[in-house]
Amino acid sequence: MGVQAPRTADGRRADAVRSRSALLDAAATVFVRSGVDAPVRDIAAQAGVGVGTIYRHFPTRADLVVAVYRHQVEACAEAGPGLLASASSPYTALMEWIDLFVDFLVTKHGLAAALRSDDAGFAALHAHFVERLVPVCAGLLDAADRSGEVRPGIDAYQLMRGVGNLCIGADSDARYDARPMVGLLLAGLRCQD
Amino acid sequence: MGVQAPRTADGRRADAVRSRSALLDAAATVFVRSGVDAPVRDIAAQAGVGVGTIYRHFPTRADLVVAVYRHQVEACAEAGPGLLASASSPYTALMEWIDLFVDFLVTKHGLAAALRSDDAGFAALHAHFVERLVPVCAGLLDAADRSGEVRPGIDAYQLMRGVGNLCIGADSDARYDARPMVGLLLAGLRCQD
DNA sequence: AAGCATACGGAACAGTGTTCCGGTTAGCAA
């Protein structure tokens, strides 16, 4: 009975699975070479597919970026509780976690810039980062707050946004290094005056 | 003798002077409405001129942006020495001056973002800000350094870049306010630990 | 008034994102 139900194990056709995988590999390669703003056609060419195939699998560019970096975002998010347990203090844990976040951002051409972009196409990227990482940051920040190590009243979203902003352009301007500025921001967070 | 030497007082034709003025007014208007990334055609339409006229007067977009905001950048730069003289301490003067800078940036849609852009078209904009404002910032920073109020080894360019970065998106994200983060950065600058 | 350098307008070109549809192919059934 019923119509065709062409399905592989996960419900998609085999060629679709191949295309998606090829696209992810291609995107990762092109992002390294040209940044996350690389032309859609470049990614399609690298993957050996048409541009239509990209839009079918990843309706917005953010979806593609999210998929490419999902594992690393996940790893960063999951590292939070561990740092809180192992570090000498909640504030230290927060510092170390933000170090991880900064490491992630500055090694991806233009990712930090895309993150803050008001471009609607990147809204989903922004949303994913916020949903996954802000709660982790909030946990660390709360712990540091309770231990009295940081000034109160700082919002986790704003802090992450500030750190992310400081990382913008760190990969394309030799005169600018984001880490000292992030260090200043965190030092200011600790100061009670 | 010799060839034509058509000159008004300043060496340009009257219609060229009019066009340039109309373009500056139009650009200022459109920048408020659509940000500094507004389409060239919009600015041309607002000014009632053709796009060619824009490129003739302002070869790069940065030239136009610089021209539109020149007065305000100048005012900010010139305020530096005065603040140093009137404030209770060099560090206070630095804080107040950076307040001026932040005020300027957050009230211009997308200006902070354009400032950090690696886009070649904005290189001249970046250069102008750096040339005009970094020396002023360096003067204030040096004074604060000599008075022992700030941690040593901070570069004026990097500080300005950091503050500029923190202002990115402050005009388009209701959840983000750049000022507290700039406050944190400056607090970190004062902390000696 | 005449002539010419200057300035103007907008068509034309190039690069990019996005949509859409005719053709192809994978998977299932007979």
Place this chain on the structure above:
DNA sequence: TTGCTAACCGGAACACTGTTCCGTATGCTT
């Protein structure tokens, strides 16, 4: 194996933006 159908693919086509170029119009000087 063969045939059918839904899913999938490729790339042409469209829309929008930056940029260039040149025939035309304008204003200055003589």
